[in-house]
Amino acid sequence: MSPTLARFVLCFLQRDRHVLMLLRSNPPNRGLWNGIGGHIEPGETPRAACLREVQEEAGYQLGTVRFAGVLTWSGFEISDGGLYLFTAQAPDGPFRACSEGRLAWVPRRWVWTAPAVVSNLHHVAPAVLGGARPREYYFAYRGDQIVDRAVRSLPEWASPDRPW
Secondary structure, three states: OOHHHEEEEEEEEEEOOEEEEEEEOOOOOOOOEEOEEEEOOOOOOHHHHHHHHHHHHHOOOOOOOEEEEEEEEEOOOOOOEEEEEEEEEOOOOOOOOEOOEEEEEEEHHHHHHOOOEOOOHHHHHHHHHOOOOOEEEEEEEEOOEEEEEEEEOOOOOOOOOOOO
């Protein structure tokens, strides 16, 4: 995969063994819980995109985020691609309502197992939220079913600080 296909970011904000999740009202993954994220704008770094998306979707101004790897896919409901994964400690205070769906704090373990969570997160979230070193998490789909998955070394192109 080329770095231009990894055009999204996803952030898992944590607070007291809970994760801020978004019940998506838009495709892809409509009706499922996911982290906070979105598109990387032209000329923007993945890290800057993550900080911007967290501000836009939850109202939190973060000073830093931890790069946790990349999630890549093929055969999904949108074209083959990928996203940069990040984690951060959420600042004190409530989140802001989001036009992308409903936000809620949920227990970390729920993210790993709940059927209402985007299915690939069951495989990715324990490592990412556990502080594992950045890796590539690859998923092959047939329809909405995962038919293959792999955890690989981080590709050379996967720099969170290289402009897109």
